[in-house]
Structure formats: structure tokens, C-alpha cells
Amino acid sequence: MSPPPKKRSYTMRDVARLAGVSVATVSAVVNGKQVVRPVVVARVQDAMKALNFHPDHVARSLRVKKTTTIGVVVPDFSSGFFVDVLRGIEDAARNVGYSVLLCNSDDDVEQEQRHLKALLSRRVDGILLASTDLYSIADTQLRSGTPIVLFDRVPPGYRGAAVVVDNVDASYRATRHLIDLGHRSVAFIAGRLDLSTASDRAEGFRRALEDAHLPLNGAYFRRGDFHPESGYQNGLELLRLQNRPTAIVCSNGVMTLGLLRAIHEQHVRCPEEISIIGFDEPAPDSYGFNLSTLLRPELTVVAQPGYEVGKQSAQTLLRLVSEDHEPPADQNPLITLQAELRVRKSTAAPSSQTPTQ
Amino acid sequence: MSPPPKKRSYTMRDVARLAGVSVATVSAVVNGKQVVRPVVVARVQDAMKALNFHPDHVARSLRVKKTTTIGVVVPDFSSGFFVDVLRGIEDAARNVGYSVLLCNSDDDVEQEQRHLKALLSRRVDGILLASTDLYSIADTQLRSGTPIVLFDRVPPGYRGAAVVVDNVDASYRATRHLIDLGHRSVAFIAGRLDLSTASDRAEGFRRALEDAHLPLNGAYFRRGDFHPESGYQNGLELLRLQNRPTAIVCSNGVMTLGLLRAIHEQHVRCPEEISIIGFDEPAPDSYGFNLSTLLRPELTVVAQPGYEVGKQSAQTLLRLVSEDHEPPADQNPLITLQAELRVRKSTAAPSSQTPTQ
DNA sequence: TCGCAAAATCGAATCGATTCAACTCAAGGG
DNA sequence: CCCTTGAGTTGAATCGATTCGATTTTGCGA
Numbered sequence: 001m002s003p004p005p006k007k008r009s010y011t012m013r014d015v016a017r018l019a020g021v022s023v024a025t026v027s028a029v030v031n032g033k034q035v036v037r038p039v040v041v042a043r044v045q046d047a048m049k050a051l052n053f054h055p056d057h058v059a060r061s062l063r064v065k066k067t068t069t070i071g072v073v074v075p076d077f078s079s080g081f082f083v084d085v086l087r088g089i090e091d092a093a094r095n096v097g098y099s100v101l102l103c104n105s106d107d108d109v110e111q112e113q114r115h116l117k118a119l120l121s122r123r124v125d126g127i128l129l130a131s132t133d134l135y136s137i138a139d140t141q142l143r144s145g146t147p148i149v150l151f152d153r154v155p156p157g158y159r160g161a162a163v164v165v166d167n168v169d170a171s172y173r174a175t176r177h178l179i180d181l182g183h184r185s186v187a188f189i190a191g192r193l194d195l196s197t198a199s200d201r202a203e204g205f206r207r208a209l210e211d212a213h214l215p216l217n218g219a220y221f222r223r224g225d226f227h228p229e230s231g232y233q234n235g236l237e238l239l240r241l242q243n244r245p246t247a248i249v250c251s252n253g254v255m256t257l258g259l260l261r262a263i264h265e266q267h268v269r270c271p272e273e274i275s276i277i278g279f280d281e282p283a284p285d286s287y288g289f290n291l292s293t294l295l296r297p298e299l300t301v302v303a304q305p306g307y308e309v310g311k312q313s314a315q316t317l318l319r320l321v322s323e324d325h326e327p328p329a330d331q332n333p334l335i336t337l338q339a340e341l342r343v344r345k346s347t348a349a350p351s352s353q354t355p356t357q
Numbered sequence: 358m359s360p361p362p363k364k365r366s367y368t369m370r371d372v373a374r375l376a377g378v379s380v381a382t383v384s385a386v387v388n389g390k391q392v393v394r395p396v397v398v399a400r401v402q403d404a405m406k407a408l409n410f411h412p413d414h415v416a417r418s419l420r421v422k423k424t425t426t427i428g429v430v431v432p433d434f435s436s437g438f439f440v441d442v443l444r445g446i447e448d449a450a451r452n453v454g455y456s457v458l459l460c461n462s463d464d465d466v467e468q469e470q471r472h473l474k475a476l477l478s479r480r481v482d483g484i485l486l487a488s489t490d491l492y493s494i495a496d497t498q499l500r501s502g503t504p505i506v507l508f509d510r511v512p513p514g515y516r517g518a519a520v521v522v523d524n525v526d527a528s529y530r531a532t533r534h535l536i537d538l539g540h541r542s543v544a545f546i547a548g549r550l551d552l553s554t555a556s557d558r559a560e561g562f563r564r565a566l567e568d569a570h571l572p573l574n575g576a577y578f579r580r581g582d583f584h585p586e587s588g589y590q591n592g593l594e595l596l597r598l599q600n601r602p603t604a605i606v607c608s609n610g611v612m613t614l615g616l617l618r619a620i621h622e623q624h625v626r627c628p629e630e631i632s633i634i635g636f637d638e639p640a641p642d643s644y645g646f647n648l649s650t651l652l653r654p655e656l657t658v659v660a661q662p663g664y665e666v667g668k669q670s671a672q673t674l675l676r677l678v679s680e681d682h683e684p685p686a687d688q689n690p691l692i693t694l695q696a697e698l699r700v701r702k703s704t705a706a707p708s709s710q711t712p713t714q
Numbered sequence: 715t716c717g718c719a720a721a722a723t724c725g726a727a728t729c730g731a732t733t734c735a736a737c738t739c740a741a742g743g744g
Numbered sequence: 745c746c747c748t749t750g751a752g753t754t755g756a757a758t759c760g761a762t763t764c765g766a767t768t769t770t771g772c773g774a
Contacts (some may be wrong), residue, residue, distance in 0.1 A: 059760035
């Protein structure tokens with residue numbers, strides 16, 4: 001019960017001294033996992049209050065080899081999709097007392113590697129990663145032993161845990177929607193084809209054409225890079241084509257914004273002269289109602305369940321973290337979520353004069 | 358030079374053993390702050406490579422009492438503004454090797470307190486906070502000794518470091534823009550008036566009217582809560598008013614979306630029948646071009662420099678962190694940034710028939 | 715009142731990197 | 745040839761909480 005020394009922040013030692021017990025007992029009180037007599041508990045709690053003691057999580061982490069922290073690496077959090085994902089992650093993590101270390105890779109391979117190194121060095125309990133560099137993960141993962149859950153993007157044949165959207169199906173349905181409306185010349189603006197999301201969407205588009213016995217016009221398949229400018233450029237080029245397509249599928253949210261700009265600039269009426277369908281809402285999905293309904297025209301989109309992707313990724317990761325043994329091989333670590341087709345006003349039947357094909 | 362024991366992750370001890378030196382020397386090599394003979398450096402580095410050694414940042418943090426991590430508490434990262442801020446923070450932090458612990462308070466006072474406690478417990482080097490509860494900060498701050506920089510929202514008379522936008526001026530200019538166009542009956546949809554941002558914007562509105570010798574019609578001053586639904590409801594009520602205003606200033610981004618919906622639903626033409634000006638872009642500012650230009654109508658807004666707010670907040674905080682002594686009192690710790698008026702198509706001169714005032 | 719099992723508390727080692735006083739050793743001066 | 749000097753290296757203490765085997769207390773029956 002000696003007077004506490006003057007410090008900025010007190011330790012269990014100080015609390016113990018003030019309460020007249022040992023640090024082990026203070027620890028027992030703090031963690032509540034061992035039995036301590038009520039009278040002692042009270043004494044310790046008083047001491048803690050008196051000193052405004054807060055246990056040092058860093059020291060604890062060192063000792064128990066667990067940081068109660070997960071790292072998240074996203075390629076870009078300007079995109080509405082990743083913001084939704086992030087919200088899902090944060091909510092799931094917070095619910096179980098985990099903190100989130102946020103890293104932005106800017107879609108840059110080196111940044112991503114640096115971030116992963118930093119996260120491992122900081123001994124996060126697990127990592128959520130939307131990787132820019134699909135082929136270098138195995139490496140990082142194998143070396144570290146830290147659980148990793150990939151989301152959104154997954155290397156072909158990846159055997160680890162991952163949460164993705166069924167992009168083939170999403171794209172198929174988007175394309176199919178246009179075909180069902182009567183479109184025969186449908187164009188596609190693809191994303192970075194080295195990413196699974198982009199190639200899957202391209203594949204869905206291809207299959208939908210195939211199933212409808214429509215030819216795949218090479219000029220209608222454009223390579224974008226998931227950035228708005230490429231939506232704009234490819235949009236312009238498509239609109240200027242002699243045989244202009246009657247409909248365009250645009251394979252992500254921000255490229256769709258670029259495409260819209262091109263359409264406005266060229267004074268092409270949508271959906272009268274051209275139908276367009278986008279991927280993702282162009283802004284976070286969380287306002288209670290969606291921004292797309294305010295766009296000119298109201299956008300038909302295939303919306304990915306971003307929040308759900310985040311939530312399930314985090315939950316999967318936290319499950320892996322809490323299992324010390326390797327998860328049984330028979331349970332599939334790949335979770336696939338379905339996107340939702342939201343038909344609004346940017347898609348309609350093509351005008352009667354069918355363009356030459 | 359004994360063979361390394363099998364472990365998941367190796368320590369300096371292992372590296373030292375393998376390299377035939379002491380841990381102190383390994384530490385010296387890792388940190389490069391003391392002179393070590395090149396031949397020894399090489400031996401140590403080889404050993405590190407061989408074991409795939411990565412220093413344990415947790416242990417380091419404990420010893421040096423520094424985590425190279427800052428905590429960020431935002432009320433909501435669905436809003437485009439905070440996403441921009443976050444990007445600014447992340448960029449600034451990453452540039453100097455800091456990590457970011459992200460917390461979402463959901464504009465809930467208890468969440469915020471919990472997050473702050475957690476961050477202090479985790480011994481972050483500093484905290485960036487957009488506080489929901491302006492009057493309980495002093496407490497947390499004084500007790501902890503951890504540097505805190507407030508951003509976006511600041512309690513009146515706050516004496517600590519903060520980075521804010523000049524909301525009075527921003528709102529003044531928005532209102533002034535409408536008055537200059539000839540509007541005489543201008544309405545205002547306010548946010549949560551307990552927040553400095555909201556009350557400052559209300560004040561700017563008030564002053565602009567006053568300077569123009571226009572009366573402040575009570576029915577034209579609406580209290581919202583910064584959420585889209587309140588923009589919608591207040592919008593509806595304003596539009597249904599007998600003396601409908603000819604222009605509306607809406608004091609944040611998502612409420613403006615709600616207001617837009619109300620306008621569409623009521624089939625009120627904008628800007629012909631009503632001019633509106635919003636605060637913030639309704640989505641992140643980072644696409645290279647802005648979403649507002651695609652809205653129907655293209656929105657005139659007062660855009661806050663979100664990225665800059667984030668960047669300067671982080672830089673200010675990191676400066677505080679690196680100074681061990683208290684900063685001199687004579688330098689003003691309050692940074693005020695100016696918003697930018699972006700005139701687009703949702704504002705125009707009122708129609709000739711002046712409504713009864 | 716005593717003895718003893720059970721319950722409560724304690725002491726000391728530990729996690730992994732940093733730090734600093736102490737020590738080694740080679741070079742150069744006297 | 746010895747001593748000083750200083751560059752390079754090392755051992756051991758330290759950061760603060762946890763943990764576990766050891767020790768003390770408590771409560772209860774005899």
C-alpha cells in the first residue's frame with residue numbers, strides 16, 4: 001500500500017503495490033480467468049481506478065503471441081465496392097474485439113509486398129488480402145504460417161481460404177439481360193485480365209453470347225484496366241464505331257462512370273440509342289438507398305455484395321485464427337457469393353433498325 | 358554456428374547463434390545505427406536470410422515504447438468525405454512507415470469511447486479523431502498523454518491540435534452564390550447541430566442572409582441529422598410548403614442525395630423550379646473526374662478538401678509524435694482549410710415570378 | 715483446537731528486441 | 745615494448761503482462 005510513483009502510465013506492478021498484492025493476482029483480476037476472493041478483487045479494482053490503469057496490450061501480445069489484430073490489404077479504397085467490404089470487415093472484427101490494420105496497396109505489387117511484410121512483422125493474427133499480384137501469395141503465406149484469407153480476387157487453382165463473388169455468373173446474367181431485351185450486338189469493356197475478377201467477367205460475357213449463338217465481334221471486346229479513364233476511352237471508341245453496338249457491359253463501377261461521361265459527351269441517348277449495364281454501384285451501398293437511382297440515366301447494374309464479402313472474409317479468417325490445428329481438408333475454404341442484377345433505366349430493347357452486324 | 362532449432366518463426370537469438378555473434382550485434386545490423394564490421398554484417402545478413410528472419414515489431418514496441426502506429430476513429434466511412442480523408446491519412450502515414458489502425462464509431466458515443474480505450478491500450482503513438490462527442494475528449498486526452506489531433510469536428514474553444522474546414526465561409530459562399538443568382542427565399546437543411554461542422558454551416562448561412570438583408574424565414578431552416586433520410590424528409594416538407602423556397606442549401610453530401618430523391622419524386626424541375634447546392638461530393642473525389650457531373654442534374658456543391666484534411670491531420674499528428682517536448686504555445690495548432698465552390702447545373706436564377714415572401 | 719485438502723496467492727521465468735556499460739583487441743604514439 | 749585510444753562486440757538488464765509450479769491461507773471436519 002505504498003504511494004504510487006509518479007508516472008504517465010502505470011503498470012500492473014504499480015497496481016499490485018498499491019493494492020498490496022502480487023502482479024500475478026492483478027493479472028488474475030484483470031483477466032477474470034482465475035478465482036480471486038471478492039475482497040481482493042475489490043481492492044485491486046480500486047487501485048486500478050485510482051491509478052487509471054489500462055493494461056498494456058503490447059506487452060500482453062508479446063507474451064501470449066497474439067495481437068488481436070488483423071491486417072487488411074485493399075488495392076484501393078476509393079471504390080465503392082471496397083468501402084463496402086471494409087465496413088463488413090470492420091463490423092465483424094469489432095464484434096469479437098479485434099482491431100483492423102488498414103493498408104492500401106494502390107494496386108501496386110511492391111506496395112503490397114511491403115504491406116504484407118509489415119503486417120507479418122507486426123504479428124497480426126491474420127491477413128485479409130485482395131491481391132494485386134496473384135502469383136506471389138503462396139510464397140508469403142507458406143513462409144509465415146499466418147492465416148490468410150483472400151477476397152474478391154483469387155488465383156486460378158488457389159487452394160487456400162477465399163471469399164469471392166461469382167463473377168462468371170454475374171457477368172453472364174448481365175449479358176443475358178441485354179440479349180433477352182433483344183440486343184444482338186453487345187460490347188464488353190473488360191478490366192485487368194490478369195485479375196480473376198476481370199477474366200471471370202469476360203468469361204461470363206463470352207458464355208452468354210455463345211449460349212445465345214451470337215458471334216463474338218472482336219471490335220466489341222475492349223480491354224480496360226478498371227480505372228475510369230479506360231471506361232471513357234473505350235466507351236468513346238465503341239461509340240464511334242461504324243457498327244456501333246446497341247449495348248455495352250462494363251465490368252466495373254468506376255469504368256462505368258467513365259463510360260457514362262463518354263456517352264454524355266457524344267450526345268448518345270441512353271437507353272434509346274444504347275443500353276449500358278455496369279458492374280457494382282458507383283458509390284458505397286450503404287446510404288439506405290442507392291446513388292445509381294440518381295444518375296442520369298438510372299443505372300442498371302450487377303451489384304456485388306461487398307459488405308457480405310467483407311463480413312464473411314473476416315469471419316472466415318477469425319475462424320482460422322482461433323483454430324490452432326489446420327482446418328480439415330474436406331471442407332471447402334472457398335466461399336462464393338452471388339451478385340444481384342438490379343434492372344433500372346439504362347437498359348432497354350434496342351431501337352428497331354438493327355445495325356449491320 | 359550451431360544448426361538452428363526448428364520453429365515457425367525465428368528470433369534474433371537464433372540469428373545470432375547461426376552467425377556466431379551476440380544478439381546485440383544482430384540488433385546493430387538490423388537497425389544500422391551502430392558500426393559493425395562489413396564482414397560481420399554479411400554473416401548476420403546471411404543468417405537472417407537463411408532463417409527468413411523478420412524482427413518482431415511487438416517486442417520492439419514494448420522495449421522502445423513506440424508502436425509506429427496511429428489510430429484513426431471516423432464516425433462513418435461510407436461518406437465520400439471520410440473516405441477521402443482516410444486516403445490522405447493512409448498516404449501520409451505510409452510515407453513515414455506508420456501503420457493505421459482503423460476504427461469506425463458509427464457516430465455512437467460509446468463505440469467511440471471503446472475505440473479510444475482500445476487504441477490507448479494498444480499504445481498507438483497518436484490518435485486522429487473525428488469525434489461524435491465533442492465534450493468528452495479533453496478527458497481522454499489529458500489522462501493519456503497520447504497526442505491527439507482532431508479533424509473535421511472541433512469543440513468550441515478547443516485548444517488542442519485540429520484540422521478543420523472553414524465551414525462558416527463555405528456555407529456563406531454557397532448561400533451567397535444563390536443570393537447572387539437572384540434568389541430571395543433560400544432554405545437550409547442543417548445537420549446535427551451539436552457538431553461544429555453543422556453549426557458552422559448554419560452560421561454561414563445565417564450570415565449570408567444577414568449581409569444581404571434578407572429575413573431568415575423560420576420555416577426555411579430545417580434540422581436534419583446528416584443522414585440521407587433526413588435530407589429526403591426535410592426536402593419533401595420544403596417542397597410542399599405553400600411558399601416554397603426557390604433554392605435550398607443542403608449541408609452535407611448524403612442528405613443532398615436524399616433531397617435529390619425528394620425532388621425527383623415530386624417532379625420538381627431543377628434548376629428551373631428550384632436551385633439546390635450541396636455540401637461535399639456525394640462520392641469520393643478520387644476518380645479523376647467527379648461523380649456529381651453525372652448526376653441528374655449535375656450538382657453544384659461546396660466541396661471540402663477531404664484528402665488534404667486527412668493528409669494534414671496525419672502530418673500534424675506525426676509532428677506531435679516526434680516532438681517529445683510539448684509544442685510551443687505560440688504556434689496555432691488549428692489548421693483551417695478552405696472549401697471550394699463548384700458551380701454546376703443545379704443552381705440557376707430563380708424563375709421570374711417571385712414567390713410571395 | 716488441530717490437521718489437511720482445497721482454494722487463493724505469490725515468485726520468478728518468459729516473450730523478443732533494445733540498450734548501455736563493460737570488455738576485447740588492434741593500431742599508433744611515446 | 746608498454747600504454748592509450750577507440751572501434752567493435754558482448755552480457756545482462758529491461759520493457760509489462762502472463763503463466764505455472766510452489767507456497768500460503770482458508771475453511772471444514774474431526
